[in-house]
Amino acid sequence: MSSLGGQPILILKEGSQRTRGRDAQAANIAAAKAVANAVRTTLGPKGMDKMLVDTIGDVVITNDGVTILKEMDIEHPAAKMMVEIAKTQDDEVGDGTTTAVVIAGDLLKYAEGLLEQDVHPTVIAHGYRMAADKADEILQGIAVDVKPDDLEMLRKIADTAMTGKGAEAAKGKLTELVVKAITMVADADGSVDTDFVKVEKRVGGSIEDSEIVEGMIIDKERVHPAMPRVVKDAKILLLNAPVEFKKTEVDAEISITSPDQLQMFLDEEERMIKGIVDKIVASGANVLFCQKGIDDIAQHYLAKAGVLAVRRVKKSDMEKLARATGASIVSSIDAIAPGELGKAGTVEEKKVSGEEMIFVTECDNPKAVSIIIRGGTEHVVDELDRAIEDALRVVSVAIEDKKFVAGGGAPEIELSLRLRDYAASVGGRAQLAIEAFASALEIIPRTLAENAGLDPIDMLVSLRASHEQGGATGKYMGLDVYNAVAGNMLEAGVIEPLRVKTQAVASAAEAAIMILRIDDVIAAARSAAPQGGPGMEEMGGMGGMPPM
CATH class of the missing domain: 3.50.7.10 (GroEL)
Structure with missing residues (x-):
């Protein structure tokens, strides 16, 4: 609403809502953080599962980030952007969806602290962009080459993608099926189309009865x-x-x-x-x-x-x-x-x-093969299907890019340390944003530790020390959640394709920057609810979200 000579002029339709400035930023950041917190407990080998029940009572039990976010009926516009990150990560790489969303959530958390110190959103956005570009450069530098015929490494990559999913019970058998299927359908030029691996689900029998059909x-x-x-x-x-x-x-x-x-x-x-x-x-x-x-x-x-x-x-x-x-x-x-x-x-x-x-x-x-997945119940088979889908995608990405990085939070700690050094060389207010970006990346090892019931501060200190003093192998030191120590992830066989990390960091940074730059939210008036239908207040705020 504006006024001309004391006469009010209505610009927006009656019933429209407008939130401006710091309030708009705070609401958007809170919504995005709520989404990140919703999937955070599912991260890592000791992550927990979520049970999602839809309106007609169908149940989905999963710890796959993108599946959880798709099933949640999210209505807040900023929260929807977080779902988009997960979908992009899933389309591009197939794995690392939770990682991307959790990093985006923490980038916004640290940005909130900077906004309170009166750092302008565009300064933060500029710093985050610089940090994301530098992170990509560092990741390329610490990546290790993998040959498309190195089946042992491909098995480890598939194994890492399936860890923590419902497929853990028969991981050895399933990784064998996945690597065999992908190497069969791979073209001579190194490109792989996972559509040529057909996955058929059948309830009955056990996971061990799953098999690959060379045809x-x-x-x-x-x-x-x-x-x-x-x-x-x-x-x-x-x-x-x-x-x-x-x-x-x-x-x-x-x-x-x-x-x-x-x-x-x-x-x-x-x-x-x-x-x-x-x-x-x-x-x-x-x-x-x-x-x-x-x-x-x-x-x-x-x-x-x-x-x-x-x-x-x-x-x-x-x-x-x-x-x-x-x-x-x-x-x-x-x-x-x-x-x-x-x-x-x-x-x-x-x-x-x-x-x-x-x-x-x-x-x-056969340049097209099939995998039959068997399991005791429908929920088991569905979760196996999601785990195999992730594994197929990451193995195909590893064959295409021929590069991988260590897992277990190792790249994030290395990025964090190297970005802090970089921030010191940049100077100015952008330095604060780059340091915030570095701190935000530590959410991954911190969450891995929390989900495994370990002390996150002790683990972070131990990981930083092992990276700074570990010499040539220091950059591969990640969190060994089974023994509660910092361990060499390459030797432990915990490895992921390079694209999983580059895409997760890039998507998270882009989404955080986009949400940060919004200083005005104009919501159109809602159409009247149908007769007898619940109003927004009765429904408890926005779909699947606590009232903001």
Whole structure:
């Protein structure tokens, strides 16, 4: 609202809320810190899990940062930015989502202290940007090279990603599956597309029953019971066209005046379908995966010819089958030819946990593979799936970037010490912001210690000393939560891809800077709640958040 000659002028719609200056900053920082605190206890090998119950009573039990934040119904705009950090980290690297959110929360906590000392937000933002750039440079310097064929190192990277998740019970088995799957689908140029690793979840059995299939699993069954269950030395046709008679493109009416004509019409339909089946059989195919429908009459003829057929296969599965078997996806019945077929040693229908599935195995050089995850309950299987997803992503990132860093809080302590030295060389008010950035990074080892029930101050002092006096290996000293000492993380096999850390620090800094620069929050008037619907006060503030 403004005034002109004592006459008030309404600029905003009635009911709009406006928060300015320090109040706006304080509210945004408090919301962001609340989100960071919500996931902080899940960090590290001794982190705890969260149980999330949605409006219809579905339960998710997880300690995966991004899953927790997606499931929480967060409504505060600044808090939503924290969720975005986790989503970006998940899309880019697959792991380190909690780390990114926790660092962002602490950057804002230290910025709050500087704001109270009357340091201007733009000065803090400038200092944070300088610190983030320097941190990236330091991380590149302390990274260690890894060869894409160094399976032992890749196993350790997968192992670190799964530690603390529900998969811990059978980590050895699962890391083996993950590394094998990624090395199989990796291209010659070092790029890896994890979409070509299909993960199928099945409740029943134990985690140890999980297995890798060097080929594809399709969650479908044969279209006709008379078809063979197993086909050896399979010639596979992938068809993206219906095995049905062609309907006319335009609306057409056929006038039939006698029963003979009707019979002729039906016979012609059948003859057309038989012609299509004959083309399929003539190409030499004995397995057919069809993306569209297969007519009942066609099913009968295919079964008579001894062809195993599956219909309505998903497009993504068709692409993976093409990659695994070397077949081409044929889009027209007329284009079917022996050269378009793919090969596999065996195609068979098996029952897994009471459901029929088609296994395409013994492919020559499968560039698409499948992993079946088994577990006692649905919640166990879902959490295993999330752990394997993280592990697949980090191993693929390590192969692509060919660099990794130590885990266990080692890079954060090294960054913190080196950034303090850098701050002294910068001088001016930006120095305060860079020192705040350095202090904020220590939240990771501090949280690891707290979650393991250790004294965070003792552990931090011990880690700093080991970094400053450890010589060449000092930068690899992290927190060994099992023995409550500072230990060499490289020797302990606690390692992470470089991109996990660079992305986490960059995302956290960007989000903190964006939230800091907001000095005015203008919230539009809320539309009236539906009749009988709860008001905001009754709902206890903003969704999933304490009232601000």
